Amino acid sequence: MMNGFSQKVWTVSELNEAVRDLLEGRFDLLWVEGEVADLRRPSSGHVYFSLKDSGGQVRAVLFRSASAAIGFRLEDGMRVLCRGRLSVYPLRGEYQLIVSAAEPYGIGALQRAFEQLKARLETEGLFDGSRKTPIPFLPRRIGVVTSPTGSVLRDILHITARRFPSIPILIAPVRVQGAEAPPEIVRALRDLQAEGLVDVIILARGGGSLEDLAPFNDERVARAIAASTIPVVSAVGHETDYTIADFVADLRAPTPSAAAELVVPVRRDLMTALASLSGRLAKGMDRSISSRSDRIATARQRLGDPARRIVDRRLALDDRLQRLQRLLQDSVAGRRHRLVFTTQQLRHASPRERITGDALHLETLHRDLKRTMEAALLRETQRVRTQAVRLDALNPLAVLRRGYAVARRLPEGALIMDSSALGEGTLVDVRVAEGGFRAAVKETYRS
Numbered sequence: 001m002m003n004g005f006s007q008k009v010w011t012v013s014e015l016n017e018a019v020r021d022l023l024e025g026r027f028d029l030l031w032v033e034g035e036v037a038d039l040r041r042p043s044s045g046h047v048y049f050s051l052k053d054s055g056g057q058v059r060a061v062l063f064r065s066a067s068a069a070i071g072f073r074l075e076d077g078m079r080v081l082c083r084g085r086l087s088v089y090p091l092r093g094e095y096q097l098i099v100s101a102a103e104p105y106g107i108g109a110l111q112r113a114f115e116q117l118k119a120r121l122e123t124e125g126l127f128d129g130s131r132k133t134p135i136p137f138l139p140r141r142i143g144v145v146t147s148p149t150g151s152v153l154r155d156i157l158h159i160t161a162r163r164f165p166s167i168p169i170l171i172a173p174v175r176v177q178g179a180e181a182p183p184e185i186v187r188a189l190r191d192l193q194a195e196g197l198v199d200v201i202i203l204a205r206g207g208g209s210l211e212d213l214a215p216f217n218d219e220r221v222a223r224a225i226a227a228s229t230i231p232v233v234s235a236v237g238h239e240t241d242y243t244i245a246d247f248v249a250d251l252r253a254p255t256p257s258a259a260a261e262l263v264v265p266v267r268r269d270l271m272t273a274l275a276s277l278s279g280r281l282a283k284g285m286d287r288s289i290s291s292r293s294d295r296i297a298t299a300r301q302r303l304g305d306p307a308r309r310i311v312d313r314r315l316a317l318d319d320r321l322q323r324l325q326r327l328l329q330d331s332v333a334g335r336r337h338r339l340v341f342t343t344q345q346l347r348h349a350s351p352r353e354r355i356t357g358d359a360l361h362l363e364t365l366h367r368d369l370k371r372t373m374e375a376a377l378l379r380e381t382q383r384v385r386t387q388a389v390r391l392d393a394l395n396p397l398a399v400l401r402r403g404y405a406v407a408r409r410l411p412e413g414a415l416i417m418d419s420s421a422l423g424e425g426t427l428v429d430v431r432v433a434e435g436g437f438r439a440a441v442k443e444t445y446r447s
Contacts, residue, residue, distance in 0.1 A: 013090060020088035023095055029088045032058070032097060047074055051097065059096040060084070066286045070102045072113035073120075081105040103214075110210045111227045114217050117244055121219070132250040133231040135223045135263060136199045138270075142263060143198035143230070145188045148173035152204045152235075152256045159260035162266040170198055176205040181215035186224040193230055199230045200263055203245060204256040207238040212434065216243040225249055235259030331383055400433040407431075408439070419444040 010018075034051030041047055045064030050057045060082060062074070074080065084099040103301055104113040121127065142160065146152050148171065160169060172188035175181040185203070192198055203225070205216065215221060216236045225232050225248045234249035235256040246252040253259035347353065396406065407416040410427040422428070426441045 010180050012093070015180065016088055016090040016093050019093075020090065021096070023086045029083060029085055029100075029388060031083050032060075033081050034058070034079070035116040036074055036076055036080060039076050044178060049074065049076075051080075060099050061096055062099040062102065064094065072104060074102070075112070078112060079105045103171050110214065110217075112300065114210070114244070116287045117219055117222070118247065119223055121248065123243065129246045131206060131226070135251050138164075138265060139167065139199035139263065141198045143168055143170045143172060143192040143201040144204065145174055145177045145185060145192070145201060146204040146256070150176070150206055155257045156202065156204060156260045159257055160264045163261065163264045166267075167264060176215060177208070177212055178215070182220050185215060185221050189228055189232070193228060198230060201228065202233045202235055202253075202256070202259045202263060203249065204235040204259060205237065206256070207241060213237055213241060213243050216245040218244075221245060221379050222248045233263060234261045280435065297337060317400050376444060384385045397433065399433065403433075405430050405432045 032051055034053050034057070037050045037052050037057065039049040046066065047062040047067050049062070051060050052058075062070075066370075067074075076235070080102050081104075082097065083101040084097045086095055087098050088095045125131065144153065144156055146156075153171065157169060159169060164166045170192070172192055174184040174188045176185075189201065192201055203216075205213070213236060216234075220262065222244045225234070225245055231250040233251045233253055234243070234245045235253040235258065236243045236245055239254035251262065252260050302403055332369045400406065408414060408429045408431075409416050409422070410429055413429070416422065416428060421442045422444050424441055427438060428441060429438050430436055
C-alpha cells in the first residue's frame with residue numbers, strides 16, 4: 001500500500017518480458033530508414049549496429065543467415081532501409097530491431113553496394129574472360145528473359161524477324177524491377193537451361209535509374225548468369241549503363257536492340273555470302289578441271305602411243321630376261337667349278353685323311369719299334385747270360401760245390417788262411433756248398 005493505492009511490484013525480468021510482449025504485439029514487420037553506426041562483426045558472423053538519424057538511434061542486429069542474403073556489405077555511414085521486427089533483450093532491458101532484410105537507400109548507398117559487389121565477384125574470378133563462352137554464329141533457337149509488356153521485347157522480336165525470320169524465339173517473362181525481380185530472373189535462367197531448347201539467352205531491360213536497374217546488380221542474378229551452361233548476352237539499360245550482369249555475362253550488348261543484332265545474323269547477307277562462295281567454288285572447280293585437263297593432254301602427248309611403248313618395253317624386258325638367264329647360268333657354272341675345286345682341296349686337307357695317314361705311319365713305327373726292342377732285348381739277354389756264366393765262375397759257392405770249404409775264426413769271423421794261426425780249442429765256422437757247421441780245433445798240421 002503506497003499513498004493509498006494498491007500497486008503490483010514487478011521484478012526487472014517481469015518488466016522486460018512485459019515490455020517485449022507489448023512491443024512485439026504492437027509492431028509486426030516494419031521498415032526503418034537510417035544511417036549505420038557503431039557496426040561490429042564478432043566471430044559468430046552476426047552483425048551488430050545502430051540505425052540513427054538527426055533525432056535519435058535504435059540498436060539493430062543482422063543475424064548471419066540474413067547477412068549472407070542481402071547482397072552487399074554494411075559499413076559505418078551507409079544509409080540503408082531495413083526491414084525487421086522490434087524485440088527486447090531482457091538481460092539489458094534494451095529494445096532492438098531484428099533485421100531480416102536490408103537494401104541501400106539513396107544513390108550513394110546503391111553505388112557503394114554496387115562497387116562492393118563488383119569488387120567481390122571480380123576477386124572470385126566471375127568476370128574473367130577465360131570462363132566466358134563464345135556466342136554461336138547461327139543459333140537454332142534464342143531464349144529471351146525480359147518483361148513481356150515492355151518495348152524491349154517488341155524491339156528484339158522486330159529485329160530478329162527482320163534479320164532472320166526463321167529463327168524461333170522462346171520468351172521467359174519476368175519482372176525487371178522491384179524486389180520480386182531477382183528470384184524470377186534466376187528461375188527463368190535455370191528453366192531455359194533445364195529445357196535445353198535454346199543456344200543463347202538474351203537478358204534484357206530498358207533504361208532506368210540505379211534503383212530501377214537494381215535487380216541486375218543483385219548477387220543472386222550474377223551467380224545464376226555465371227553458372228549458366230548456355231551463353232548469356234546482357235542487354236540492360238542504355239549504352240552508358242553498366243550493371244553487374246554486364247560484367248558476368250558472356251557478352252555485353254549496349255542496348256537490347258544491339259543484342260538482337262549481335263546474336264542474329266542477317267539471312268540476306270548470309271545468302272549473298274553463300275552465293276558468292278558458291279560462285280567462287282564453281283569457278284575454282286572449273287579452273288582446277290581445266291588445269292588438270294591441260295596436264296592430261298600434255299602428258300598424253302609426251303606418252304605417245306601406249307600400245308607401241310608397251311611392245312617396246314616388252315621386247316626390252318625379254319632381252320633383259322635372256323641376258324639375265326645367261327648371266328645366271330654363267331654364274332652357276334662358275335660357282336659349280338669353284339665348288340668342285342674347293343671340295344677337292346677340302347678333301348686333301350680333310351682331318352680324316354690326315355688321321356688315316358698318321359695311323360698308317362704310327363703302325364709302321366710301332367712295328368719298327370717292336371723289332372728294335374726285340375733285337376735289343378735279345379742282345380741284352382745274351383749279354384746277361386754271358387755275364388751270369390762269368391759271375392757264376394767267380395762265385396765262391398761254385399768252388400764250394402766242387403768240394404771246397406771256407407773257414408772263419410770265431411768270434412771275429414776272420415778267414416783262416418794259415419793253420420798255424422790256430423791254437424788247440426780255437427772255435428771256427430766252416431761254410432760248405434750246402435750249409436755249414438762250427439768246430440773246435442783239435443790239431444793243426446801243414447801239408
